[in-house]
Amino acid sequence: MRRVLYPGSFDPIHLGHVEIIETASHLFDDIVVAATVNPQKGTPKTGGGLFDLDERVEIITEVCAHLDNVTVTQFSGLVVDLARQVNADFILKGLRAVSDYETELQMAQMNHALSGIHTVFIPSASTRSFLASKLIREVTQLGGDVSTMVPEPVQRRLKSSLS
Numbered sequence: 001m002r003r004v005l006y007p008g009s010f011d012p013i014h015l016g017h018v019e020i021i022e023t024a025s026h027l028f029d030d031i032v033v034a035a036t037v038n039p040q041k042g043t044p045k046t047g048g049g050l051f052d053l054d055e056r057v058e059i060i061t062e063v064c065a066h067l068d069n070v071t072v073t074q075f076s077g078l079v080v081d082l083a084r085q086v087n088a089d090f091i092l093k094g095l096r097a098v099s100d101y102e103t104e105l106q107m108a109q110m111n112h113a114l115s116g117i118h119t120v121f122i123p124s125a126s127t128r129s130f131l132a133s134k135l136i137r138e139v140t141q142l143g144g145d146v147s148t149m150v151p152e153p154v155q156r157r158l159k160s161s162l163s
């Protein structure tokens with residue numbers, strides 16, 4: 001049984017994330033998607049965020065309902081602590097560009113040094129590689145239409161928050 005942990009802030013989850021989760025669901029027996037607090041990214045409370053952690057977990061659960069080997073949780077703290085807690089064999093990260101690789105490689109090496117757990121990378125399809133939650137938040141907050149970039153449960157909530 002190969003279990004992988006896919007951590008991220010997912011504020012909001014977008015189609016780049018969904019692609020990684022769907023690919024991983026074919027590669028691994030089990031995927032735990034964890035919405036984490038990222039102090040460098042805004043939250044609804046500190047400003048700049050779109051959804052609180054509970055809402056993000058609810059949305060990701062809805063988005064992944066068609067994948068029966070995906071579970072969703074939330075976490076604040078060290079990713080390696082969560083990886084140990086859920087018995088993950090690997091940590092999963094998506095890669096958009098070389099710039100992602102540089103920071104993600106350093107983080108992967110740190111996580112390996114802390115826990116002995118390796119990180120597995122899945123590259124984004126080029127059509128999705130420009131997607132980033134931060135940009136989606138910025139465009140949304142300035143009134144732009146991101147409906148082709150996010151799954152339906154996100155679209156629906158963004159629409160109802162505007163009406």
Ligand code: ADP
Nearest residue numbers: 008009010016093094095124128131132133134
């Ligand atoms: P973002 O990086 O979009 O602001 P997260 O921090 O929630 O959002 O990202 C969680 C994980 O998903 C990270 O491993 C990140 O590299 C990966 N990821 C983000 N966007 C994409 C994308 N467009 N394609 C593939 N992986 C992505």
